[in-house]
Amino acid sequence: MAEKESEVEGLEHMFTNENAEPVHISYSVIESITKTFYRVIGHGGFGTVYLGSLRNDPMVAVKLLHPSQDLSDTQFMAEVKCLTRVKHKNIVRFLGYCAYTHEVVMKVEGIDRMVDIERKRFLCFEYAPNGNLQDYLEEKTHGYQWSIRYKIIKGICQGLHYLHQKRINHLDLKPANVLMGGAQMEPMITDFGISRHNDGTQSTIVTKNAKGTLGYMPPELITEGKISSKSDIFSLGVIMRRLLMGSDDENYTENAHDEEPLKAHDK
Known part of the structure; x- marks a missing residue:
């Protein structure tokens, strides 16, 4: 006890x-x-x-x-x-x-x-009491002011920049993996289940078992298995597009609760 x-x-x-x-x-x-x-x-x-x-x-x-x-x-x-x-x-x-x-x-x-x-x-x-960014894209995007959208984008960029300084590639950056914490709804990147740490000896890693969520994975990762910091930048661009467009485009929608990240080479 x-x-x-x-x-x-x-x-x-x-x-x-x-x-x-x-x-x-x-x-x-x-x-x-x-x-x-x-x-x-x-x-x-x-x-x-x-x-x-x-x-x-x-x-x-x-x-x-x-x-x-x-x-x-x-x-x-x-x-x-x-x-x-x-x-x-x-x-x-x-x-x-x-x-x-x-x-x-x-x-x-x-x-x-x-x-x-x-x-x-x-x-x-x-614990992040305000859910994740996917929830807000589906439910509250139209009520967002531009200043709030900017703040969310800026926060994700700051978190991603920090990870890349630590030579960590997240590799599954998507709205469901961005939590909204605290009274100010500060965005917080989460879910490092498939992240990779680069020891700095090479800028690009090649894998035969690429994982991620389709719609957020860059073409070179899907077709060639190439992993780099650019992989996360592609995902960030998709998130920014969704925030700035103010709509939940079905081409980029994932189920935040039960979708399993896909293995690209299992297609």
Whole structure:
């Protein structure tokens, strides 16, 4: 019990200290703050997001990553490391992670072995009470003033510029992955599930397993598997177009709740 309270205190401390580092969170605490996964606040291609609350009412978003062949421990830790190194007002704040594995003793080929029967991976973020940019494009774009649209575009540009300075390519920038946080609805980039960190030795990476959301992926990524900072700039241009046009063009509409990012080379 004391250990659980200590972990919750660690999470609460992050709301009063901007320089606090993300923490490891036990599965029991994840269950506690989400009230055993009581309220779902979002779905995506990589996971389900639950609302969580701490003792003094700070709200958090807890993302349960979908189990898949792509979610290896190496990839999970790569995403955690990526999130840990980014701290910017236009990047959703990463609070902590949980890697839970339930093991039992089973006979395998006549030998008793410890076998994983359940694996769960969670990421915990600050809660953005105003939804995401996709919601606003669908529901409130016509009520936007130009100054508000400009502010949103500027915020996304600042967040993206920060990521590129850190040599991080997001690779799935779209309205559903831009949260609107706080009373000022400050845009915050989120969902780094397929992001790539470039060590700086090359400006372009070539992959045989390009991922992203069609309509926001640049042609060179779809046809040649080329990844660079230009990939995010293309996505940014699509978002800007939608904001400036003030309409939800069906050619660029994605379902923010249940669309899974597509693998271009699986077409």
